[in-house]
Amino acid sequence: MVQTMRWFGPNDPVTLRDIRQTGATGIVTALHEVPNGAVWSREAIADRKQMIHASGLEWDVVESLPVHEGIKTASNDWDALIGSYRDSLINLAANDIRVVTYNFMPLLDWTRTDLEYAMPDGALALRFDPVAVAAYDLHILKRADAAVTTDPELVDAATRYFKALTPEAVDRLERTILAGLPGSEESFDSAGFRAALSTYASIGAERLREHHVRFLRAVCPLADDLGIRLVVHPDDPPFPIFGLPRVVSTESDLAQLFAEVPNASNGLCFCTGSLGVRADNDLPGMVDRLGSRIGFLHLRSVEREPGGAFHEAAHLEGSAEMAAVVGAVHRLSRREGRRIPMRPDHGHQMLDDLNRLTNPGYSLLGRMRGLAELRGLERGIEWASDRG
Structure with missing residues:
Protein backbone atom coordinates (compact mmCIF):
# COMPACT_ATOMS: atom_id res chain seq x y z
CA MET A 1 0.00 0.00 0.00
CA VAL A 2 1.06 3.59 -0.60
CA GLN A 3 0.96 5.26 2.82
CA THR A 4 -0.79 8.62 2.76
CA MET A 5 -2.38 11.06 5.18
CA ARG A 6 -5.26 13.45 4.68
CA TRP A 7 -4.45 17.16 4.80
CA PHE A 8 -7.05 19.93 4.69
CA GLY A 9 -4.84 22.57 3.14
CA PRO A 10 -2.83 25.51 4.47
CA ASN A 11 -5.25 26.16 7.35
CA ASP A 12 -5.06 22.60 8.68
CA PRO A 13 -3.56 22.61 12.22
CA VAL A 14 -1.67 19.47 11.14
CA THR A 15 1.09 20.71 8.84
CA LEU A 16 2.79 19.03 5.92
CA ARG A 17 5.96 18.97 8.03
CA ASP A 18 4.05 17.05 10.70
CA ILE A 19 2.77 14.54 8.16
CA ARG A 20 6.24 14.02 6.69
CA GLN A 21 7.40 12.86 10.13
CA THR A 22 4.68 10.18 10.38
CA GLY A 23 6.34 8.08 7.67
CA ALA A 24 3.63 8.81 5.10
CA THR A 25 4.88 9.51 1.59
CA GLY A 26 1.71 10.91 0.08
CA ILE A 27 -1.00 13.48 0.68
CA VAL A 28 -4.73 13.18 0.17
CA THR A 29 -6.32 16.61 -0.19
CA ALA A 30 -8.62 18.89 -2.14
CA LEU A 31 -9.07 22.53 -3.04
CA HIS A 32 -11.50 23.01 -0.17
CA GLU A 33 -11.67 26.75 -0.79
CA VAL A 34 -13.29 26.29 -4.22
CA PRO A 35 -17.12 26.39 -4.04
CA ASN A 36 -19.01 23.25 -4.98
CA GLY A 37 -19.78 23.22 -8.68
CA ALA A 38 -16.95 25.59 -9.64
CA VAL A 39 -14.04 24.51 -11.82
CA TRP A 40 -10.72 23.65 -10.20
CA SER A 41 -8.29 25.68 -12.31
CA ARG A 42 -5.12 24.12 -13.68
CA GLU A 43 -3.08 26.84 -12.00
CA ALA A 44 -4.62 26.37 -8.54
CA ILE A 45 -4.06 22.63 -8.73
CA ALA A 46 -0.44 23.15 -9.80
CA ASP A 47 0.19 25.62 -6.96
CA ARG A 48 -1.18 23.21 -4.36
CA LYS A 49 0.77 20.32 -5.83
CA GLN A 50 3.99 22.35 -5.74
CA MET A 51 3.39 23.25 -2.09
CA ILE A 52 3.02 19.57 -1.24
CA HIS A 53 6.01 18.53 -3.34
CA ALA A 54 8.21 21.16 -1.67
CA SER A 55 7.54 19.46 1.67
CA GLY A 56 8.94 16.16 0.38
CA LEU A 57 5.52 14.57 -0.20
CA GLU A 58 3.39 13.73 -3.23
CA TRP A 59 -0.25 14.57 -3.92
CA ASP A 60 -1.52 11.06 -4.57
CA VAL A 61 -5.31 11.31 -4.23
CA VAL A 62 -7.98 14.00 -4.50
CA GLU A 63 -10.47 13.81 -1.65
CA SER A 64 -12.88 15.02 -2.67
CA LEU A 65 -14.00 16.61 -5.92
CA PRO A 66 -17.55 17.35 -4.75
CA VAL A 67 -20.59 16.33 -6.73
CA HIS A 68 -22.93 19.32 -6.58
CA GLU A 69 -26.43 18.78 -5.20
CA GLY A 70 -27.78 19.88 -8.57
CA ILE A 71 -26.22 16.76 -10.10
CA LYS A 72 -27.61 14.52 -7.37
CA THR A 73 -31.11 15.93 -7.85
CA ALA A 74 -30.83 16.29 -11.67
CA SER A 75 -31.73 19.98 -11.47
CA ASN A 76 -32.06 22.35 -14.41
CA ASP A 77 -28.36 23.33 -14.24
CA TRP A 78 -27.21 19.70 -14.55
CA ASP A 79 -25.49 20.23 -17.92
CA ALA A 80 -23.47 23.20 -16.69
CA LEU A 81 -22.48 21.40 -13.48
CA ILE A 82 -21.37 18.32 -15.43
CA GLY A 83 -19.34 20.57 -17.70
CA SER A 84 -17.57 22.09 -14.71
CA TYR A 85 -16.86 18.63 -13.26
CA ARG A 86 -15.39 17.46 -16.55
CA ASP A 87 -13.21 20.58 -16.78
CA SER A 88 -11.87 19.92 -13.27
CA LEU A 89 -10.99 16.35 -14.25
CA ILE A 90 -9.13 17.62 -17.31
CA ASN A 91 -7.16 20.06 -15.15
CA LEU A 92 -6.32 17.37 -12.57
CA ALA A 93 -5.06 15.04 -15.29
CA ALA A 94 -2.93 17.87 -16.70
CA ASN A 95 -1.22 17.91 -13.30
CA ASP A 96 -0.83 14.10 -13.31
CA ILE A 97 -3.30 13.46 -10.48
CA ARG A 98 -5.16 10.27 -11.35
CA VAL A 99 -7.27 9.16 -8.35
CA VAL A 100 -10.31 11.29 -7.57
CA THR A 101 -12.66 10.55 -4.66
CA TYR A 102 -16.30 11.63 -4.57
CA ASN A 103 -19.50 10.63 -2.79
CA PHE A 104 -23.18 10.56 -3.70
CA MET A 105 -24.70 11.15 -0.26
CA PRO A 106 -27.62 13.60 -0.34
CA LEU A 107 -27.06 16.89 1.55
CA LEU A 108 -25.08 15.54 4.50
CA ASP A 109 -21.64 14.01 4.26
CA TRP A 110 -20.42 11.80 7.09
CA THR A 111 -22.47 12.26 10.26
CA ARG A 112 -21.71 11.81 13.96
CA THR A 113 -23.54 12.77 17.16
CA ALA A 195 -35.55 23.72 3.20
CA ALA A 196 -32.86 21.59 1.56
CA LEU A 197 -34.72 18.39 2.45
CA SER A 198 -37.62 19.56 0.30
CA THR A 199 -35.45 19.18 -2.81
CA TYR A 200 -35.43 15.42 -2.16
CA ALA A 201 -39.18 15.12 -1.52
CA SER A 202 -39.70 13.14 -4.73
CA ILE A 203 -36.31 11.39 -4.83
CA GLY A 204 -36.23 7.91 -3.37
CA ALA A 205 -33.48 5.32 -3.53
CA GLU A 206 -34.18 4.12 -7.06
CA ARG A 207 -34.30 7.61 -8.48
CA LEU A 208 -31.09 8.59 -6.68
CA ARG A 209 -29.44 5.49 -8.17
CA GLU A 210 -30.57 6.60 -11.61
CA HIS A 211 -29.03 10.03 -11.03
CA HIS A 212 -25.78 8.43 -9.87
CA VAL A 213 -25.60 6.30 -13.00
CA ARG A 214 -26.43 9.31 -15.16
CA PHE A 215 -23.56 11.26 -13.56
CA LEU A 216 -21.08 8.43 -14.12
CA ARG A 217 -22.14 7.86 -17.72
CA ALA A 218 -21.51 11.56 -18.33
CA VAL A 219 -18.01 11.70 -16.83
CA CYS A 220 -16.53 8.19 -17.01
CA PRO A 221 -15.76 8.16 -20.75
CA LEU A 222 -13.68 11.29 -20.26
CA ALA A 223 -12.06 9.85 -17.13
CA ASP A 224 -11.21 6.69 -19.12
CA ASP A 225 -9.45 8.80 -21.74
CA LEU A 226 -7.60 10.81 -19.07
CA GLY A 227 -6.46 7.73 -17.14
CA ILE A 228 -8.34 8.90 -14.03
CA ARG A 229 -9.97 6.51 -11.60
CA LEU A 230 -13.09 7.97 -9.97
CA VAL A 231 -13.56 6.27 -6.60
CA VAL A 232 -16.87 6.53 -4.80
CA HIS A 233 -16.85 6.77 -1.02
CA PRO A 234 -19.53 4.66 0.66
CA ASP A 235 -22.35 6.19 2.66
CA ASP A 236 -21.46 7.13 6.23
CA PRO A 237 -23.44 5.87 8.04
CA PRO A 238 -24.54 3.23 5.51
CA PHE A 239 -28.28 3.56 5.98
CA PRO A 240 -30.94 6.26 5.42
CA ILE A 241 -31.14 9.19 7.86
CA PHE A 242 -33.61 12.10 7.98
CA GLY A 243 -35.68 10.39 5.30
CA LEU A 244 -32.83 10.74 2.77
CA PRO A 245 -31.96 7.71 0.64
CA ARG A 246 -28.53 6.12 0.73
CA VAL A 247 -27.49 4.02 -2.27
CA VAL A 248 -23.79 3.18 -1.73
CA SER A 249 -24.05 1.18 1.48
CA THR A 250 -23.73 -2.53 0.66
CA GLU A 251 -21.87 -4.90 -1.63
CA SER A 252 -25.01 -5.32 -3.72
CA ASP A 253 -25.24 -1.52 -4.14
CA LEU A 254 -21.68 -1.46 -5.43
CA ALA A 255 -22.05 -4.50 -7.66
CA GLN A 256 -25.11 -2.92 -9.27
CA LEU A 257 -23.28 0.37 -9.80
CA PHE A 258 -20.33 -1.34 -11.51
CA ALA A 259 -22.65 -3.45 -13.66
CA GLU A 260 -24.58 -0.36 -14.77
CA VAL A 261 -21.38 1.60 -15.54
CA PRO A 262 -18.61 -0.90 -16.38
CA ASN A 263 -16.07 1.75 -17.43
CA ALA A 264 -12.59 1.17 -16.06
CA SER A 265 -12.69 4.61 -14.43
CA ASN A 266 -15.69 3.69 -12.27
CA GLY A 267 -13.97 2.71 -9.03
CA LEU A 268 -14.30 2.42 -5.28
CA CYS A 269 -12.83 4.10 -2.25
CA PHE A 270 -12.99 1.08 0.06
CA CYS A 271 -13.75 2.52 3.51
CA THR A 272 -13.66 -0.19 6.17
CA GLY A 273 -15.20 2.19 8.69
CA SER A 274 -18.24 3.19 6.66
CA LEU A 275 -18.94 -0.26 5.26
CA GLY A 276 -18.00 -1.92 8.55
CA VAL A 277 -20.92 -0.32 10.40
CA ARG A 278 -23.10 -2.97 8.78
CA ALA A 279 -22.50 -6.51 10.03
CA ASP A 280 -23.81 -7.85 6.71
CA ASN A 281 -20.87 -6.32 4.83
CA ASP A 282 -18.13 -8.99 4.63
CA LEU A 283 -15.12 -6.67 4.39
CA PRO A 284 -12.34 -9.15 3.49
CA GLY A 285 -14.66 -10.87 1.02
CA MET A 286 -15.57 -7.55 -0.56
CA VAL A 287 -11.88 -6.82 -1.16
CA ASP A 288 -11.55 -10.20 -2.87
CA ARG A 289 -14.68 -9.78 -4.99
CA LEU A 290 -14.50 -6.03 -5.80
CA GLY A 291 -10.73 -5.68 -5.76
CA SER A 292 -10.26 -4.63 -9.37
CA ARG A 293 -12.49 -1.61 -8.67
CA ILE A 294 -10.64 -0.47 -5.53
CA GLY A 295 -8.47 2.57 -6.19
CA PHE A 296 -8.15 3.98 -2.68
CA LEU A 297 -8.34 2.60 0.85
CA HIS A 298 -9.69 4.20 4.02
CA LEU A 299 -8.57 1.91 6.84
CA ARG A 300 -10.31 2.42 10.17
CA SER A 301 -12.47 0.33 12.45
CA VAL A 302 -15.72 1.00 14.23
CA GLU A 303 -17.05 -0.80 17.28
CA ARG A 304 -20.65 -1.74 16.63
CA GLU A 305 -22.85 -1.25 19.69
CA PRO A 306 -26.30 -2.66 20.50
CA GLY A 307 -29.16 -0.75 18.92
CA GLY A 308 -27.27 0.51 15.89
CA ALA A 309 -24.85 2.91 17.60
CA PHE A 310 -21.13 2.75 16.84
CA HIS A 311 -17.93 4.53 17.79
CA GLU A 312 -14.51 4.80 16.22
CA ALA A 313 -12.24 2.08 17.59
CA ALA A 314 -8.47 1.87 17.46
CA HIS A 315 -7.38 0.88 13.97
CA LEU A 316 -6.60 -2.77 14.74
CA GLU A 317 -9.49 -3.24 17.17
CA GLY A 318 -13.27 -3.07 16.83
CA SER A 319 -15.43 -4.84 14.27
CA ALA A 320 -13.42 -4.44 11.07
CA GLU A 321 -11.31 -7.64 11.06
CA MET A 322 -8.41 -5.43 9.98
CA ALA A 323 -5.83 -8.21 9.73
CA ALA A 324 -8.08 -10.13 7.34
CA VAL A 325 -8.78 -6.94 5.33
CA VAL A 326 -5.10 -6.07 4.94
CA GLY A 327 -4.40 -9.70 4.06
CA ALA A 328 -6.99 -9.45 1.28
CA VAL A 329 -5.43 -6.16 0.09
CA HIS A 330 -2.03 -7.87 0.02
CA ARG A 331 -3.41 -10.64 -2.19
CA LEU A 332 -5.06 -8.07 -4.45
CA SER A 333 -1.84 -6.08 -4.77
CA ARG A 334 0.17 -9.19 -5.67
CA ARG A 335 -2.51 -10.42 -8.08
CA GLU A 336 -2.79 -7.14 -10.00
CA GLY A 337 0.76 -5.91 -9.60
CA ARG A 338 -0.13 -2.52 -8.17
CA ARG A 339 0.16 -0.58 -4.92
CA ILE A 340 -3.05 1.05 -3.69
CA PRO A 341 -3.02 4.41 -1.85
CA MET A 342 -4.13 3.98 1.76
CA ARG A 343 -4.72 6.40 4.56
CA PRO A 344 -5.43 5.73 8.23
CA ASP A 345 -8.93 7.14 8.42
CA HIS A 346 -9.84 9.13 11.51
CA GLY A 347 -8.06 8.53 14.79
CA HIS A 348 -8.51 9.07 18.48
CA GLN A 349 -7.69 12.44 19.99
CA MET A 350 -4.98 11.47 22.46
CA LEU A 351 -1.89 12.55 24.39
CA ASP A 352 -0.79 16.13 23.60
CA ASP A 353 -3.53 16.47 20.98
CA LEU A 354 -6.07 16.57 23.83
CA ASN A 355 -4.80 20.09 24.52
CA ARG A 356 -4.49 21.25 20.90
CA LEU A 357 -6.85 22.60 18.28
CA THR A 358 -7.73 19.65 16.02
CA ASN A 359 -10.21 18.76 13.32
CA PRO A 360 -12.55 16.08 14.72
CA GLY A 361 -11.25 12.68 13.69
CA TYR A 362 -8.14 14.19 12.14
CA SER A 363 -5.78 14.93 15.00
CA LEU A 364 -2.16 14.03 14.29
CA LEU A 365 -1.18 11.52 16.96
CA GLY A 366 -4.16 9.19 16.72
CA ARG A 367 -3.72 8.89 12.97
CA MET A 368 0.03 8.47 13.33
CA ARG A 369 -0.60 5.60 15.75
CA GLY A 370 -3.00 4.08 13.23
CA LEU A 371 -0.53 4.46 10.36
CA ALA A 372 2.23 2.82 12.40
CA GLU A 373 -0.02 -0.09 13.35
CA LEU A 374 -1.22 -0.60 9.79
CA ARG A 375 2.33 -0.37 8.46
CA GLY A 376 3.46 -3.04 10.90
CA LEU A 377 0.48 -5.24 10.06
CA GLU A 378 1.20 -5.01 6.35
CA ARG A 379 4.88 -5.81 6.80
CA GLY A 380 4.05 -8.80 8.96
CA ILE A 381 1.66 -10.12 6.33
CA GLU A 382 4.28 -9.57 3.62
CA TRP A 383 6.90 -11.39 5.68
CA ALA A 384 4.62 -14.37 6.27
CA SER A 385 3.57 -14.46 2.61
CA ASP A 386 7.17 -14.40 1.34
CA ARG A 387 7.97 -17.39 3.54
CA GLY A 388 5.07 -19.44 2.32
Missing part, protein backbone atom coordinates in the same frame (compact mmCIF):
# COMPACT_ATOMS: atom_id res chain seq x y z
CA ASP A 114 -20.61 12.96 19.62
CA LEU A 115 -17.15 14.30 18.80
CA GLU A 116 -15.66 13.69 22.26
CA TYR A 117 -16.72 10.18 23.26
CA ALA A 118 -14.45 9.14 26.12
CA MET A 119 -12.57 5.87 25.67
CA PRO A 120 -11.39 3.78 28.66
CA ASP A 121 -7.77 4.93 28.14
CA GLY A 122 -8.71 8.63 28.25
CA ALA A 123 -8.57 9.24 24.50
CA LEU A 124 -11.55 10.78 22.71
CA ALA A 125 -13.37 9.17 19.79
CA LEU A 126 -16.22 9.96 17.42
CA ARG A 127 -19.59 8.26 17.97
CA PHE A 128 -22.92 7.89 16.19
CA ASP A 129 -26.08 7.27 18.21
CA PRO A 130 -29.36 6.68 16.32
CA VAL A 131 -31.30 7.75 19.41
CA ALA A 132 -29.60 11.15 19.34
CA VAL A 133 -30.28 11.46 15.60
CA ALA A 134 -33.96 10.65 16.15
CA ALA A 135 -34.12 13.16 19.01
CA TYR A 136 -32.75 15.86 16.72
CA ASP A 137 -35.04 14.82 13.87
CA LEU A 138 -38.21 14.72 15.97
CA HIS A 139 -37.74 17.54 18.46
CA ILE A 140 -35.20 20.03 17.05
CA LEU A 141 -35.45 19.76 13.27
CA LYS A 142 -39.15 18.77 13.57
CA ARG A 143 -39.16 17.15 10.14
CA ALA A 144 -42.77 16.77 9.00
CA ASP A 145 -42.86 12.99 8.59
CA ALA A 146 -40.19 12.09 11.15
CA ALA A 147 -42.63 10.38 13.51
CA VAL A 148 -44.06 8.30 10.65
CA THR A 149 -40.67 7.12 9.33
CA THR A 150 -39.08 6.40 12.73
CA ASP A 151 -39.50 3.10 14.55
CA PRO A 152 -41.95 3.58 17.48
CA GLU A 153 -39.48 2.23 20.05
CA LEU A 154 -36.86 4.67 18.77
CA VAL A 155 -39.41 7.51 18.99
CA ASP A 156 -39.92 6.76 22.68
CA ALA A 157 -36.20 6.50 23.39
CA ALA A 158 -35.52 9.71 21.47
CA THR A 159 -38.19 11.59 23.38
CA ARG A 160 -36.67 10.53 26.70
CA TYR A 161 -33.21 11.45 25.42
CA PHE A 162 -34.35 14.90 24.29
CA LYS A 163 -36.11 15.70 27.57
CA ALA A 164 -32.85 15.08 29.43
CA LEU A 165 -30.84 17.53 27.28
CA THR A 166 -29.83 20.93 28.58
CA PRO A 167 -30.16 23.91 26.20
CA GLU A 168 -26.38 23.79 25.74
CA ALA A 169 -26.55 20.08 24.84
CA VAL A 170 -29.33 20.76 22.32
CA ASP A 171 -27.19 23.39 20.63
CA ARG A 172 -24.17 21.10 20.63
CA LEU A 173 -26.12 18.22 19.07
CA GLU A 174 -27.46 20.47 16.32
CA ARG A 175 -24.02 21.84 15.53
CA THR A 176 -22.43 18.39 15.56
CA ILE A 177 -24.93 16.97 13.08
CA LEU A 178 -25.29 19.96 10.74
CA ALA A 179 -22.32 22.30 10.95
CA GLY A 180 -20.12 20.09 8.79
CA LEU A 181 -17.36 17.73 9.84
CA PRO A 182 -13.89 17.89 8.26
CA GLY A 183 -14.14 17.37 4.53
CA SER A 184 -17.91 17.79 4.50
CA GLU A 185 -19.21 19.47 1.40
CA GLU A 186 -22.22 21.24 2.91
CA SER A 187 -23.21 22.77 6.24
CA PHE A 188 -26.59 24.01 7.45
CA ASP A 189 -28.63 25.33 10.30
CA SER A 190 -31.91 23.56 11.01
CA ALA A 191 -34.04 25.99 9.00
CA GLY A 192 -31.75 25.67 6.02
CA PHE A 193 -31.66 21.90 6.36
CA ARG A 194 -35.46 21.67 6.39
